[in-house]
Amino acid sequence: MSHAPTPSQTVGPFYGYALPFPGGNEVAPAGHPDTVTVHGYVLDGLGAPVPDAIVETWQPAPDGSRAGLPGSLRHDPSSGKVIGRNGVDFTGFGRAPTDAAGHWFVRTLRPGGAPYLCAAVFARGLVHHLYTRVYLPDLLGEDGGQEAAGDPLLGSLDAGRRATLIATRTDPRTYRFDIRLQGDDETVFLEFS
Amino acid sequence: MTARGLPAHPLPDGLSQQEIDAEVARAQAAAEPGAHHPPRDYPPYRSSHFRHPHRSLIPVRDPEAVELSGPAFGVTDVTALDRDLTAQHDGEPLGERITVTGRVLDRAGRPVRGQLVEVWQANASGRYAHQLDQHPAPLDPNFTGFGRCLTDDDGGYSFTTVKPGAYPWRNHTNAWRPAHIHFSLFGTSFSQRLVTQMYFPGDPLLPYDPVIRSVTDQAARERLISAYDHDLSVPEWSLGYRWDIVLDGPCATWTEEEGDA
Numbered sequence: 430m431s432h433a434p435t436p437s438q439t440v441g442p443f444y445g446y447a448l449p450f451p452g453g454n455e456v457a458p459a460g461h462p463d464t465v466t467v468h469g470y471v472l473d474g475l476g477a478p479v480p481d482a483i484v485e486t487w488q489p490a491p492d493g494s495r496a497g498l499p500g501s502l503r504h505d506p507s508s509g510k511v512i513g514r515n516g517v518d519f520t521g522f523g524r525a526p527t528d529a530a531g532h533w534f535v536r537t538l539r540p541g542g543a544p545y546l547c548a549a550v551f552a553r554g555l556v557h558h559l560y561t562r563v564y565l566p567d568l569l570g571e572d573g574g575q576e577a578a579g580d581p582l583l584g585s586l587d588a589g590r591r592a593t594l595i596a597t598r599t600d601p602r603t604y605r606f607d608i609r610l611q612g613d614d615e616t617v618f619l620e621f622s
Numbered sequence: 623m624t625a626r627g628l629p630a631h632p633l634p635d636g637l638s639q640q641e642i643d644a645e646v647a648r649a650q651a652a653a654e655p656g657a658h659h660p661p662r663d664y665p666p667y668r669s670s671h672f673r674h675p676h677r678s679l680i681p682v683r684d685p686e687a688v689e690l691s692g693p694a695f696g697v698t699d700v701t702a703l704d705r706d707l708t709a710q711h712d713g714e715p716l717g718e719r720i721t722v723t724g725r726v727l728d729r730a731g732r733p734v735r736g737q738l739v740e741v742w743q744a745n746a747s748g749r750y751a752h753q754l755d756q757h758p759a760p761l762d763p764n765f766t767g768f769g770r771c772l773t774d775d776d777g778g779y780s781f782t783t784v785k786p787g788a789y790p791w792r793n794h795t796n797a798w799r800p801a802h803i804h805f806s807l808f809g810t811s812f813s814q815r816l817v818t819q820m821y822f823p824g825d826p827l828l829p830y831d832p833v834i835r836s837v838t839d840q841a842a843r844e845r846l847i848s849a850y851d852h853d854l855s856v857p858e859w860s861l862g863y864r865w866d867i868v869l870d871g872p873c874a875t876w877t878e879e880e881g882d883a
Contacts, residue, residue, distance in 0.1 A: 434870035435816065435870075436818060437659045438834070442752075443744075448742070485815070495691035497692065499699055501693065504700060506702075520693065543686075556670060582680070610674065611675055619680050620682070622872060
């Protein structure tokens with residue numbers, strides 16, 4: 430660890446023409462029958478939606494592979510335009526800017542070998558991105574109780590804090606996960622070292 | 623006041639540069655000495671106020687954490703032209719043509735190979751090709767200001783662009799951002815993700831800018847400033863800047879060779 434790291438800086442307000450790309454939040458191969466939607470709002474310390482945030486997700490493939498595959502932002506070499514994923518490979522990477530209402534979504538497949546999606550949140554006003562996890566309750570067992578306690582991270586948190594990391598399954602194919610940047614019910618954010 | 627003694631409201635509109643400078647000095651005095659990254663609660667950058675967590679981050683030391691792996695990118699994800707921001711339109715953009723070159727390394731000094739580097743910036747007049755940037759500077763029909771490339775086997779990246787202009791913003795009265803290029807970087811693990819900004823040496827606006835000053839340690843701040851490198855300048859064509867990037871955070875300890883086994 431001899432090299433000092435380059436500091437983080439805010440993503441600022443003007444990434445919108447640069448970082449988002451067509452199909453960035455369509456992680457599941459188009460038309461895949463097991464596709465699920467994970468969605469929610471990014472909210473600030475006043476409970477107001479954050480319309481200039483970007484949520485990135487990373488996850489294992491359904492077979493548990495963590496190697497990822499290229500092709501999240503395939504380009505047409507003749508026009509230079511993004512032409513989207515190839516509909517076959519599961520790249521594991523999603524990029525979801527919030528809309529004007531502060532809402533984000535990814536359509537994906539459930540991860541294999543781990544009960545969660547990894548998420549990184551970037552926003553104007555946030556000088557260093559934040560990591561969190563989106564646990565899918567059905568992957569923790571139907572009640573989410575005992576199995577949640579067996580997960581090293583969830584098991585280390587009290588019930589109230591733990592609940593901020595577990596998505597709400599609103600129908601068999603839809604999970605709601607709000608990200609609260611600040612406040613009494615603020616989301617658990619993580620650091621890796 | 624909150625429990626932690628922070629102001630319960632953001633700093634008000636209309637503060638002078640002098641008042642912001644005083645806030646910068648206060649934040650710097652309160653900061654952890656030698657911190658590599660900016661504190662997320664940084665009052666001089668007013669829009670940080672309601673957008674940072676009040677609770678401590680939870681450390682994850684689990685060797686099975688998915689974050690120790692990360693997304694892959696490849697030849698289908700970029701085209702050769704994506705690294706040349708001056709070649710994306712029919713005509714040449716206005717401004718001072720520059721190249722920005724460097725290496726992406728991890729904290730052990732190992733090159734980060736085959737990973738995605740994305741950049742975005744204002745044009746030479748300081749205007750972004752973004753609908754919300756309406757300040758009175760001209761758009762350039764020949765400049766969008768977005769590029770990407772993959773790092774090579776040595777961790778190297780290179781972009782050709784024009785030097786961005788400074789631009790005003792509304793953090794305080796007479797607030798101006800120094801010229802900068804936004805960078806987005808991926809490492810070998812998701813836990814190494816970095817979004818940051820590269821600055822230019824000798825920019826007179828650097829001492830006044832609460833964004834670069836959010837990095838409270840001077841040595842860390844200097845790591846955000848590129849170096850003019852005369853050997854990178856091309857005669858009668860472009861000026862060269864060098865900027866190396868070191869990604870923080872752990873990564874999986876396996877090598878590609880071991881991973882293939």
